[in-house]
Amino acid sequence: MTPTTPTIPTSPTRHGYFGPEGTFTQMALHAWAPAAGQEHVPLPSVEAALNALRAGEVDAAMVPIENSVEGGVSATLDALASGDPLVVVGEVLVPITFVLAARPGVPLGEVRAVGTHSHAWAQVRGWMGTHLPDAVYVPTLSTAAAAAGLVGTDGEQAAYQAAVCAPVAARNLGLEVLAEGIGDNAAAVTRFVSVARPGQLPERTGADKTTLVLFQRDDHAGGLLELLEQFAVRGINMSRLESRPTKSSMGDYCFSIDIEGHVLDERVGEALLGLKRVCADVRFLGSYPAAHGTAVRVTPHTSDAAFGEARAWLHSLRGT
Numbered sequence: 231m232t233p234t235t236p237t238i239p240t241s242p243t244r245h246g247y248f249g250p251e252g253t254f255t256q257m258a259l260h261a262w263a264p265a266a267g268q269e270h271v272p273l274p275s276v277e278a279a280l281n282a283l284r285a286g287e288v289d290a291a292m293v294p295i296e297n298s299v300e301g302g303v304s305a306t307l308d309a310l311a312s313g314d315p316l317v318v319v320g321e322v323l324v325p326i327t328f329v330l331a332a333r334p335g336v337p338l339g340e341v342r343a344v345g346t347h348s349h350a351w352a353q354v355r356g357w358m359g360t361h362l363p364d365a366v367y368v369p370t371l372s373t374a375a376a377a378a379g380l381v382g383t384d385g386e387q388a389a390y391q392a393a394v395c396a397p398v399a400a401r402n403l404g405l406e407v408l409a410e411g412i413g414d415n416a417a418a419v420t421r422f423v424s425v426a427r428p429g430q431l432p433e434r435t436g437a438d439k440t441t442l443v444l445f446q447r448d449d450h451a452g453g454l455l456e457l458l459e460q461f462a463v464r465g466i467n468m469s470r471l472e473s474r475p476t477k478s479s480m481g482d483y484c485f486s487i488d489i490e491g492h493v494l495d496e497r498v499g500e501a502l503l504g505l506k507r508v509c510a511d512v513r514f515l516g517s518y519p520a521a522h523g524t525a526v527r528v529t530p531h532t533s534d535a536a537f538g539e540a541r542a543w544l545h546s547l548r549g550t
C-alpha cells in the first residue's frame with residue numbers, strides 16, 4: 231500500500247509536523263503536500279505542533295490521529311478536544327513498517343534496552359517478546375528521536391542500544407539495521423491529519439468525512455444513544471467513535487467521532503443541529519476529503535428472523 235495523495239484545499243507556506251526528520255508523520259506530510267515552495271517545520275511532539283499552529287508560528291500541522299493496531303493517538307485527540315478551536319482539513323493513510331536499528335558494529339546480542347515512541351513499542355511487542363524478551367523499554371518522543379539519540383558521541387552514552395524506527399530514519403542517520411519488518415501486524419496503517427486554524431473548509435467531494443467532539447449534558451440512561459441516533463435516523467455512517475476523559479472529574483467523558491459526509495451535506499447539517507439540541511457542547515473539527523472514497527453504507531434493519539434468533543440466544547443465556 232502506498233500513501234494516498236488527497237486533494238489539497240489550501241497551500242500553507244509553513245506546514246509544521248510531529249518530527250524530527252524521519253518520523254512517520256514526516257512521511258505523511260510528504261504524501262500530503264509535495265508542492266514546491268512549502269516549508270516543512272519539524273516540532274518535537276504532537277502538543278508542540280498544535281501549539282505552534284495555535285500561536286500562528288505555522289499555517290498547518292500534520293499529526294497522527296489513529297493507528298490500525300494501537301487505536302487512537304490520545305495526545306492528538308485530547309489536544310483537538312480542548313483549547314482554541316482547530317479544524318482538520320485533510321487526512322493521509324501511511325503504511326507502518328518498523329526496523330530495529332543500532333550503531334554500526336553493535337550486534338543484537340548486545341541490545342539490553344530499546345528506545346522508541348510508545349505507540350511504536352505497542353506495535354512490536356510480540357517481536358520483542360520473541361527476540362529480545364529481556365530488553366528494557368525506554369520511551370522517547372518519537373521513533374525518529376529514538377534513532378537520532380544513538381548518533382554521535384552522545385549516542386555512545388544513550389540509555390538504549392537500539393531504536394525501533396522507520397527504515398528511512400535508520401538509513402539517513404547511518405545506523406545499522408539489525409532486523410526489518412518487526413511490526414506484529416504487517417498491515418499496520420496510521421492515519422494522519424493536516425490541521426489548520428478555523429476558517430478553512432475544504433470543498434465537498436462526495437466522499438468526505440466530518441470529525442466532531444461531543445460533550446454530554448449529563449450522565450443518564452440512553453445518553454449515548456441520543457447522540458448516536460442523530461446519525462442513525464439520517465442514514466449517516468460513523469467510522470470512528472472513542473470516549474476520552476474530559477479530565478474535569480472521574481467518569482466524565484466526551485466522545486470523539488468521525489462520520490461519513492460533509493457539513494454542507496443536508497443530512498450532516500441536520501444531524502449537527504440535532505446534536506446541538508441534546509449536547510452540552512458540539513465541537514466541529516472539520517469536514518475534509520476521505521483518504522479513500524468511503525461510500526455511504528446503508529445497514530439493513532434487523533429482520534424478524536434475526537430478532538427471533540437473538541431472543542432464543544437470550545433465553546439460552548438465562549436458561550429459560
Ligand SMILES: O=C(O)C(=O)C[C@]1(C(=O)O)C=C[C@@H](O)C=C1
Nearest residue numbers: 253254255294347349350372373
Ligand atoms: O514517532 C513517529 O515516527 C511518529 O510519527 C508517531 C507515531 C504515532 O504517534 O502513532 C506514528 C506512527 C507510528 O504508528 C508510531 C508513532
